[in-house]
Amino acid sequence: MVDALRGQGRFHDPVARGRAGQALAACEAARLLVYRAVDRRARGSTAGVDASLARTAVVSAEHAVADFAVDFLPDTLTGTAFALHLAHHERAIASGIASGAAEIQLNLIARDHLQLPREAHS
Amino acid sequence: MNFEAEGALATFQTFIDKLAGRHRDSWAGDGGRCAYSPSLDRDLEEGGYFAAATEAELGLPAAVAMVLELSRLPACAELAASALVGPIVCPEMPRPLAVVWNDRRRPVRFLPMARTVLAADDGHVTVARLQAGDVEPAESLFAYPMGLLRHPDALPWQRVEAARRNRLPDLWRLGVAAEITGSLLGALACVADHVTQRRQFGRALGAFQGIQHRLASAASLIEGSRWLVLKAATTGAPIDAAAAIASAQAMARTIVYDLHQFLGAMGLTLEHPLHRWTYRVKLLRSELGGAERNAQALADLAWGLAPTAAGSELAP
Numbered sequence: 001m002v003d004a005l006r007g008q009g010r011f012h013d014p015v016a017r018g019r020a021g022q023a024l025a026a027c028e029a030a031r032l033l034v035y036r037a038v039d040r041r042a043r044g045s046t047a048g049v050d051a052s053l054a055r056t057a058v059v060s061a062e063h064a065v066a067d068f069a070v071d072f073l074p075d076t077l078t079g080t081a082f083a084l085h086l087a088h089h090e091r092a093i094a095s096g097i098a099s100g101a102a103e104i105q106l107n108l109i110a111r112d113h114l115q116l117p118r119e120a121h122s
Numbered sequence: 123m124n125f126e127a128e129g130a131l132a133t134f135q136t137f138i139d140k141l142a143g144r145h146r147d148s149w150a151g152d153g154g155r156c157a158y159s160p161s162l163d164r165d166l167e168e169g170g171y172f173a174a175a176t177e178a179e180l181g182l183p184a185a186v187a188m189v190l191e192l193s194r195l196p197a198c199a200e201l202a203a204s205a206l207v208g209p210i211v212c213p214e215m216p217r218p219l220a221v222v223w224n225d226r227r228r229p230v231r232f233l234p235m236a237r238t239v240l241a242a243d244d245g246h247v248t249v250a251r252l253q254a255g256d257v258e259p260a261e262s263l264f265a266y267p268m269g270l271l272r273h274p275d276a277l278p279w280q281r282v283e284a285a286r287r288n289r290l291p292d293l294w295r296l297g298v299a300a301e302i303t304g305s306l307l308g309a310l311a312c313v314a315d316h317v318t319q320r321r322q323f324g325r326a327l328g329a330f331q332g333i334q335h336r337l338a339s340a341a342s343l344i345e346g347s348r349w350l351v352l353k354a355a356t357t358g359a360p361i362d363a364a365a366a367i368a369s370a371q372a373m374a375r376t377i378v379y380d381l382h383q384f385l386g387a388m389g390l391t392l393e394h395p396l397h398r399w400t401y402r403v404k405l406l407r408s409e410l411g412g413a414e415r416n417a418q419a420l421a422d423l424a425w426g427l428a429p430t431a432a433g434s435e436l437a438p
Contacts, residue, residue, distance in 0.1 A: 002425050011425070014418055021417030024424055025369040028362075029346030032123075032353060039125040056342035103335065110334035113341050114314045117326040 001069055001085065004076060016072050023064040030057035049112040052105040059096045066092035123356050130179035131187070138191050141165055145195055153392050155401065156265045158235070159197035163218070166192075166199060172217065175209045182206070186300050186355035190348065193304025194311070196395040198266060198402060200232040202297030203240070210293060211286045212240060212249045221294065223410065226274035231405065233269030234259045240290075241279070247287035250277035265401035292363040295416070296354050298409045299366035301402070303347045306377055309399035310340055313381045316388075327384065336380045343373040364420035371413035374403050 002020055005011040011020075033054035037047040047054075066089050069077065076082035077089060096102040110116040127135050145162045166172060175185035185205040192201055200218035208219045220236035222228055224243050233239065234257055240249045256277065262268040271277065282290075314337060317328035327333055347369045354362035378400045382389040389396055410416055421427070 002421075006425070011427070017421040017427070018414045018417045021364075021368055021419070021421035021424070022372060022413075024420055025350070025365045025372070025417065026346075028353075028365045029343075029350050029369055032349035033342075033346055035123075036125050036349060043126070053342045053345050056339065057346045060342075106335040106338040107331070109338035109341050110328075114310075114328075114334075114337055115318070116314060116328035116334050116337065117318055118329060 001065070001073055001076075004073055004082065004085075010072070019068055019071065023061070023068050026057070026061040026064040030054065030061040033057045049108060052108040053113065055100065055105045056102060056109065059102045062092040062095040123353055127183075127187070130177075131184055134174065134180055134184045135187055135191070137169075138171070138188050141169070141171075142191050142195060145192075145197065155263065155392060155397065156267055157197040157395075157398055158267045159195075159199050162192070162195070162197060163199040163235075166201075166204075167217070172204045173209060175206055176213070182296070182355040182358060183352065185209075186296060186351055189297060189300040190304040190307070190351065193301045193402075194308035196308065196312075196398040198398070200235070202294075202301050203232070206293045206297045207240065207290065208238075211247065211282060211290050212238065215240075215249050215251065220269075222271075226271055229260045229262060229268045229270055231264070231266035231268055233257045233271070234267045236269075239271065239277070240282075241274075242287075242290060247282040247290055248279040249282060250279045252277075263401060264405040265398045266405060291410070292358075292360050295363040295367040295410060296351065298406050299347065299354070299363070299370040300351045302370040302374055302406045303344060303351055305399040305403050305406075306340070306344050306374070307348070309381050309396055309403075310337065310344060310377075312396055312399070313337065313384050317384055320386075333384055337384070340373075340377045340380060343369075343377065347373060361420065361423040364416060364423055367410065368413060368416040368420045371407050371409075371416060374407045374413075378403055 002011060005016060010016060033050070037050040037054045040047045040050050069085050069089060073085065076085045111118065145159060171188060174180040174188060175182055189201045189205050192199070203219040203221050204217040207221060208215065208217055215238040217238065218232055218236045220230045220233045220239045222230045222239065222241050226241050226243070236252055236257070238249055238251055240247065256272060257269040258272050260268040260270050314328065317333055318326055320327045347366065350362070350366040350369050354366040381396060381400060385394060385396055388394045407413065
C-alpha cells in the first residue's frame with residue numbers, strides 16, 4: 001500500500017505517513033505477541049492467554065492496515081488491479097470473527113490475564 | 123529475540139523484582155500530586171543498577187527491564203535518563219539527570235533533584251552540572267517533580283561529542299516507551315484490583331462485561347508495547363525504538379481515560395494512587411513530538427524517507 005501511495009507521489013503527506021507508522025507499529029506489536037505464544041508452545045507450555053492477547057492484537061492490526069487502504073487508497077478496492085489489497089480487506093473484516101470471536105478472546109484475557117471475577121448468572 | 127530471560131539478565135531481573143517488592147507500598151498517600159521516592163533512588167544508586175546498560179552481560183535489555191518494572195510502582199524515581207542515557211551519552215556526569223528537548227526554559231521533570239541537565243536543541247546535545255539555586259521547583263498537574271532552570275544561559279554547558287550524542291534520540295525513545303508501558307502496567311493492575319473488590323448492583327464491578335472488555339483491550343495493547351520495548355532494547359535498531367514509542371504514546375490516551383472511568387469518583391481524587399501513574403503517562407505522551415510525530419518517524423525509517431520527526435535532527 002505504501003508502494004502504491006509512493007507511486008502516486010502521495011506518501012509525502014505527513015498524515016498518510018503517520019497513519020502508516022501507526023499501522024506498522026500495530027503489526028509489529030501483534031507479530032511479537034504471536035511469536036510469544038508460539039514460543040510458549042515450543043517450550044512445552046500451553047499458549048493459554050498469550051494466544052488471546054495475540055489474537056486481540058492481530059485483529060487491531062488487521063483493521064489498522066485495512067482502514068489505511070480505505071482512507072488513503074479507496075480506488076484500489078475497486079476493480080482487479082490491486083488483488084492483494086482486496087484479499088487483505090476481505091480477510092481483515094473477518095479477522096474478528098474467525099478462530100474465535102474477538103469478544104471471546106477479551107473474556108479470556110479478563111479472566112485469565114487480569115483475574116477479573118466471572119459474571120454472575122441469575 | 124529470546125522471549126525468556128536467561129543467565130545474567132534473569133538474575134538481574136530477580137534483584138529488580140525484590141527491589142520493587144520492597145518499595146511497592148511506598149506510595150505515601152499524602153494527597154500530593156507527585157510521590158518522588160528518595161529511598162528507591164538511593165537503593166538503585168548504591169546497588170549500582172544504573173551501570174547495567176554498559177555491562178557486557180546485561181546491556182540495554184537489563185536497563186529497560188529495570189525501567190519497565192520500577193515504573194510499575196506508584197512512587198517514582200529518576201529512571202530512564204540514568205538507566206539508558208547517562209551511562210552512554212554522558213557517563214562522566216553525576217545523576218540524577220534531567221533531559222530537556224528544544225527549549226531550555228520549559229518545565230522539566232526531575233530538575234529539582236537533578237545534578238546534571240542535558241539539553242538537546244539546534245542539532246546539538248549539551249550537558250551542565252547543576253548547583254544549589256540553579257533550579258526553581260514548579261507546581262504541576264503531572265506526577266513528577268517538575269522544575270525550571272532559573273538562568274539557563276548562565277550554566278556551564280559542555281557539548282557532547284557526535285558519536286555519543288547521536289545515540290540520544292533512540293535511547294530516549296526507548297526510555298519514554300518503557301516508562302509509559304511500565305506505568306500503565308502498574309495502573310492497570312491497580313484498577314483490576316479495584317474492580318474486583320468494589321461491588322455495585324449486587325456484583326463485583328469487574329464482573330460486568332463492559333468493564334472486562336475495555337480492560338482486556340488495554341491489557342493486549344500494553345503487552346504489545348512491552349514486547350516492542352524489549353525488542354528495541356535487544357536490537358538497538360532505530361526503527362524498533364520508533365515503533366516502541368509510537369505504540370506506547372498512541373495507546374496512552376484511551377487507556378488512561380478508561381482506567382479513571384472504572385475507578386468512578388475515587389479516580390478523580392488524589393487519595394487513590396491511580397493518578398501517580400496516569401499523570402506521569404500524560405506528560406510522557408508529548409515527548410519527542412507525541413504519538414503522531416513518532417509514528418511519522420517510524421514510517422520515515424521503514425520506508426526510507428528523510429526523517430522529519432522531533433529528535434531526528436540529531437541523527438547522523
